[in-house]
Amino acid sequence: MSVSECKTPWGRALALSFCVVSASQFSLQVEASSSDAIPSFSGACSDLVSQDAPEDVEQWLERSIYASHCYTFQARAVSIDTLGVRTLALSHRIHEGVRQQVVQHLDGPSVSVERRSQAGQLAWFESSADSSPSSPDKWISHVARFYDIALEDEARVAGRPAVQLSFVPHDEQRYHHEWWIDKETGLLLKHVLSDPQDRVLETFQMTQLQSPEPYGGKISAEIPYSLPEPEWQVAWLPDGFIDQPVESSDGGVEQRFFSDGLASVSIFATPVVHTSLEPGLHQIGISSAAIEFVTVGDQRWQLIGIGELPSSQLLRIVQSVEFK
Template sequence: MRQGRPTRRLGGMLAAALLTLSSGVVAQPGADPDQEERFDCRSLAERGPPDTALGWLERSLWANHCYEFQARAVRIGGDGVRSLALSHDVVEGVEREVARFLDGPAVVFERRGRIGRLSWAEGDAPAPASPAGIAEHLEGLYRLQLSGEERLANRNTIRLDIEPLDGMRYGHRFWLDTATGLPLKQILLDEQGRVVETFQITELRQPQLHQGEIGVDRRRARPQDPWHPAWLPAGFIPQPVETRSARHDDDIGHRVYSDGLATLSLFVEPVEGPDQLIPGMHRLGVSHAAVRHRELGGRTRQVVVMGELPPGVLLRVADSVEWQVGDEGGMP
């Protein structure tokens, strides 16, 4: 990879992708609080312990939204070991999540938003809130299995193994707090079953169920892009998230696709100026980035596909991007 500005640009794209998604929470300004759909977190207290692996997964997804807490954690990946301070709270129906790295470069991620939806609105078709939609969508893509109980961070957990049914995505191991459903440990496994990343909470400080409601993002119509990927792995669907970012120029198109667990970001921009990336495969932490320079819309454009997915999958998506016939203008 070239050094200097191209490297920073790739890092900026990764940062934009990370800020776009957070367990189904996305920053969606401008929603009318009197009109939005809401989820009452207090309903979780009325539910008994799940009796299936899928039930535990859905419980964990809702818990990520509804529990307020502070925690310390450690992340182990290809770029070494880093410790973090985490916090999550809800104010007037809007979530706020902060992750602060405690060693190495000083990095802070802060995200605010409502509960996201699984897909863009398509006519009268349902666009379910992401936790319920994800649990239903995973059928046929992964095999879920409960694998016993362990004690972590001085709390009882149940282990949930999630194995992909093809070689197009990575596997997961979750250790879920039996009292709250919050994930206390997560392991990401590549297509050969090797550990790619471990994330573990070492101290969870008095998690409290939010005694109120959280807003669900409004239904959003799909934007009309002049380009689209002609191929995606089975189960990957466009995500209804706001992708405009001050971290990159307006002529960079950015869309997000997910199967509910795995996510990829697709960027398309004109090739111009000195800070372009070398075509091929790049690695940044536990993520990969496939870079192609393609003739699209009457000019050369840089296509970047990023995600925690097998490199061959990212390259195939990048090679499949097509420009709509008749759309020869610039980026919207």
């Protein structure tokens, strides 16, 4: 399966499942892009990752952000969810400030998923007039509003000392997350996702982390991107989900992207021309997919929602879409 198939959210169900699962496994911190220069953290990666060892939850979260944007590495990992068990090869490179993340499926059909993004770009959250909406501290404070975060210092994953962070949501509109962070680098080694009934939905774990090295250059997110203006809006979202800037897409597709700092939801709208997906709810590994159809004037639209939320919440989001 080619990388380009992952850019077609209304394509074949198989392509959709592989794209959604692979993207969510490898990049938990959300990147965003905007029509204006993005205010975010910047500087030399060697300085950012060489700070003193973290001592509390906030410092470990900040270190994990820097690590996810500043380290190049190769890794092997496994993913276990309702789709089964998959073995993955991971690659994270940075060239001239641009991150290249590649996930290769080592079992079954040959699948390679690639993502590129500007190093230093973070999700946008509420901020004051004199602070950046995409700074690490804004992300941390936003997550803490909707999750109780606990730290356990002694853990071990893939033969490496780690700390464990547990994110327990304040409501049943989102899932419980657990992270295991490498003590040496701050890289995420393991992620477990559970539903409100404490049933494990997905386990993603590195089994081998190879040659992690800080990027030798500086990172900066001062890169302009175009921002599409869709003809529709989402009228309902769970508390804490913030509208994120997204890059323009081709082929008449309109997208909205939302995040609460841990979970994310993408809504796609495309005119129905020939074929379409089956309406209703679909489970794709850890992600739910909700598909609805609406008619506006003479045009029929297909709406697709994909996210790491309980299916009832995702369906409600899609059904709240209103065209201007």
